[in-house]
Amino acid sequence: MLxxxxxxxxxxxxxxxxxxxxxxxxxxxNYNYSDKxxxxxxxYCKTQISVLPMxxxxxxxxxxxxxxxxxxxxxxxMFRDEMDRLSSTLPEYNAVMGIxxxxxxxxxxxxxxxxxxxxxxxxxxxxxxxxxxxxPNQSGKVDTKSRSISKRGSPVLRKTxxxxxxxxx
Numbered sequence: 001m002l003x004x005x006x007x008x009x010x011x012x013x014x015x016x017x018x019x020x021x022x023x024x025x026x027x028x029x030n031y032n033y034s035d036k037x038x039x040x041x042x043x044y045c046k047t048q049i050s051v052l053p054m055x056x057x058x059x060x061x062x063x064x065x066x067x068x069x070x071x072x073x074x075x076x077x078m079f080r081d082e083m084d085r086l087s088s089t090l091p092e093y094n095a096v097m098g099i100x101x102x103x104x105x106x107x108x109x110x111x112x113x114x115x116x117x118x119x120x121x122x123x124x125x126x127x128x129x130x131x132x133x134x135x136p137n138q139s140g141k142v143d144t145k146s147r148s149i150s151k152r153g154s155p156v157l158r159k160t161x162x163x164x165x166x167x168x169x
Contacts, residue, residue, distance in 0.1 A: 005062045008054045010045040018042045083108040092117055101167030106160060113157040130157045 003025045004010050010018055019038045026033040052058045087093055087108040096107045120126050127133045131153025 002063050002066055005059045005066075006052075006054045007045050007048055007050045010042060011048070013042075015039060015042050080105055080108075083112075087111045099164065101164050106164055106167075109160045110157075110164070113154060113160055129153050130161055131155075132158060132161070 003021065013021070015038075018041075019035065022038045022041070023033045025031075084104040084107075090111060092111060093107065096102055096110055097104075102110065114120075114126065114129070117126075120129070124133070
């Protein structure tokens with residue numbers, strides 16, 4: 001069972017009693033204890049109004065939801081570790097990891113979305129694959145210089161590239 005499943009399990013304690021319990025919880029779960037953080041949590045809980053009563057059924061629901069969330073996060077970490085392990089065996093891994101703002105998750109994502117880079121003839125092929133190239137718009141003597149992107153390529157690749165650019169910017 002969780003140590004603090006309901007807001008009242010914190011707000012009914014004095015600050016010193018909460019600090020002792022919180023420090024014990026931090027030590028048990030390998031978290032860094034901070035007096036300031038404990039005081040912030042305690043004062044925040046004192047200002048809140050609970051919409052759910054502190055009953056056994058509510059505590060059980062909160063506990064089960066937390067257990068399911070923790071399980072989901074552990075599974076996600078396992079998937080990320082496996083994605084990184086698989087992508088690290090590829091020759092382009094170090095080049096992609098060398099891009100500023102690219103970590104293990106975005107590196108694996110980018111490699112997965114592009115696939116085999118040897119199939120691309122040049123950098124323009126990658127731009128076209130992502131769909132961020134302007135489409136041709138020529139009609140007789142009119143040659144428009146400013147056009148929006150085509151969005152014909154992979155939307156997931158565009159999203160990954162957007163995330164990388166957001167980090168760079």
